Amino acid sequence: MDILVIGGSRYFGKRLIALLRESGHRLTVLNRGSSPAPEGIEQLVADRDDENALASVLAGRSFDVVVDQVCYTPRQAEIARRVFATRTRRYVTTSTVEVYEYEDSAVPVAESALDLASVTVDTGLPWEDPEFLEAHYGEGKRQAEAVFAAAGSPFAWASVRVAHVLGGADDFTGRIGHYAGRIRAGEPIAVPVVNHPATYVYVEEIAAFLAWAVAADFTGPVNAHSHGPLTTADICAEIEKLVGGRSVFQEVEVGEVSPFSFARSYGMDNSRAVGLGYSFTDSAEWLARAVSETLGGQR
Structure with a gap:
């Protein structure tokens, strides 16, 4: 498959790229140019927040799957829907357990706990402010998912809601x-x-799960975490x-x-992923x- 990875230059993103490459896929990486793509992988440079620049660098290009590792806001999601409408058949976003941050459940939280149709999307909020974005990380991801899930999607969309990630000498969180x-x-x-x-997931496992999700055909959100x-x-x-x-x-x-x-x-329930055929550790x-x-x- 011809796959575009947006972002993904560090931590489990770079592991995902390595796995996809080992599987024989044709890979292209798109980022702002601050990090080089691995040797032998084509790199496209554009600011994803600049719709014209993004469309320009992608002119004449199409991909079987786009894996978006760095969609944090509804504005970015709206741009992606427009720019990639005719450029991919499948779009996989990396989301987060923090979309459930307002839940307080006695049982593990399933994907259905978040009704994306009821999420209010507000692109007028100061998403460009790094402090605001950090303080509203879960809300940004919720609204981004709601944009992708809205009726009339131009491509098959899936969202991987990632648990808290542990492991790796390159864990940058501190x-x-x-x-x-x-x-x-x-x-x-x-x-x-x-x-x-x-709920948590090992860094190598979430990379493997994302690689699996790229080749799968499910749509909508799916929780991803190790058992226990x-x-x-x-x-x-x-x-x-x-x-x-x-x-x-x-x-x-x-x-x-x-x-x-x-x-x-708000620990997650991974039953949907298991039912789709993935075996977690x-x-x-x-x-x-x-x-x-x-x-x-x-x-």
């Missing part, structure tokens, strides 16, 4: 390092009074084994809590390896 530093120093780790478990939710204590216990020390949890009723701590319960199989890889890469 979350595991944050915990390691506090555990070494015996400093308190702030958690909600009721701290819910969450994890708690803050589960993750910290693995860190303790590597760095020593002891986790000191401090319950807080208000204020900021540590990463991987959740006052709401269990988080217990890779958690220790994931933590070791990340801390090894930060030393």
